[in-house]
Amino acid sequence: MTAVHEETVTGRSIRLKIPGWGGNLAGQHLDLRLTAPDGYTAVRSYSIATAGDDASIQLAVDRVMDGEVSPYLVDDLMVGDELEVKGPLGTWFVWRPEPTGTVQTDPVQLIGAGSGIVPLLAMIRLHAASGSTAKFRLLYSVRSPEDAFFAAELMAQHPLLEVTWVYTRATPEGWPTPAGRVTKEIIEAATFASTQNPLVFVCGPTGFVESVASTMVALGHDPATVKTERFGGL
Amino acid sequence: MIGHVDGNALAGPLSEIFEFDATLAITDCLGCRDIAMLAEAMVYGDNGHGLVVRCKNCGGVLMVIVPEPEHTKLDMRGLAWLQVPN
Numbered sequence: 001m002t003a004v005h006e007e008t009v010t011g012r013s014i015r016l017k018i019p020g021w022g023g024n025l026a027g028q029h030l031d032l033r034l035t036a037p038d039g040y041t042a043v044r045s046y047s048i049a050t051a052g053d054d055a056s057i058q059l060a061v062d063r064v065m066d067g068e069v070s071p072y073l074v075d076d077l078m079v080g081d082e083l084e085v086k087g088p089l090g091t092w093f094v095w096r097p098e099p100t101g102t103v104q105t106d107p108v109q110l111i112g113a114g115s116g117i118v119p120l121l122a123m124i125r126l127h128a129a130s131g132s133t134a135k136f137r138l139l140y141s142v143r144s145p146e147d148a149f150f151a152a153e154l155m156a157q158h159p160l161l162e163v164t165w166v167y168t169r170a171t172p173e174g175w176p177t178p179a180g181r182v183t184k185e186i187i188e189a190a191t192f193a194s195t196q197n198p199l200v201f202v203c204g205p206t207g208f209v210e211s212v213a214s215t216m217v218a219l220g221h222d223p224a225t226v227k228t229e230r231f232g233g234l
Numbered sequence: 235m236i237g238h239v240d241g242n243a244l245a246g247p248l249s250e251i252f253e254f255d256a257t258l259a260i261t262d263c264l265g266c267r268d269i270a271m272l273a274e275a276m277v278y279g280d281n282g283h284g285l286v287v288r289c290k291n292c293g294g295v296l297m298v299i300v301p302e303p304e305h306t307k308l309d310m311r312g313l314a315w316l317q318v319p320n
Contacts, residue, residue, distance in 0.1 A: 031246035089245035
């Protein structure tokens with residue numbers, strides 16, 4: 001592990017240098033294995049926040065209460081420590097600027113909650129680096145401003161990226177709307193209409209993803225265009 | 235792992251068994267005949283003790299992946315078929 005940054009009260013981002021890493025697509029993940037001195041192993045999947053050929057990648061980890069792996073990664077892991085990883089994995093929940101060799105210009109709707117932002121951020125970063133002209137929108141739901149991962153980066157100006165923030169428990173000072181969960185009305189107002197045929201990527205806790213995905217289908221999006229990645233939990 | 239995740243999480247475990255990205259395989263649920271990509275299935279359990287893969291439509295078990303010291307068992311009795319990209 002080469003660098004660490006405290007992102008939120010319960011989470012941090014981690015930079016790993018992986019010799020022999022051939023690069024990864026935006027949206028892919030890796031499996032990380034921890035082995036205890038008694039031989040007990042635990043494997044968890046973590047989405048990669050970076051995309052491209054670089055052998056230095058970035059993950060973000062949120063500490064799960066009673067978790068077997070995340071508390072170690074958030075609280076104990078230090079620069080210089082080594083981790084066992086397998087990847088890159090998964091080629092379904094990915095965004096490619098040129099999927100079939102021709103430039104993809106369909107709008108892209110990203111919807112995430114908490115650490116679900118991680119694979120979506122890889123897509124946002126690749127979008128900027130590739131010079132893609134596809135329009136991107138992000139709907140990002142967090143408990144409070146302190147719970148947002150990569151907040152500064154997401155709040156910076158990005159041409160072709162519109163970000164809508166939803167705060168479910170505590171809003172920033174002077175926020176025009178009270179705290180509350182993402183609703184169908186909020187989704188409808190903040191996302192590309194189904195008539196614009198966006199590619200949709202939804203990532204976060206299982207309950208959030210399932211609720212948002214069914215809302216998108218109810219709003220007319222073809223289920224085949226709505227890709228989901230559930231992180232577990234509630 | 236509380237609750238369930240989805241078939242994206244199978245990419246790692248199944249990479250030991252299949253040469254291609256198995257999450258892209260299409261499954262036909264024997265129970266309800268729903269046809270879906272494995273990436274969209276519901277996945278319960280964990281890599282160390284076993285993974286149960288359920289149909290997103292009816293909840294029926296599609297497959298069970300059981301890791302043991304000498305081998306990994308893939309119980310696929312809930313699938314009518316598995317279709318893989320060439």
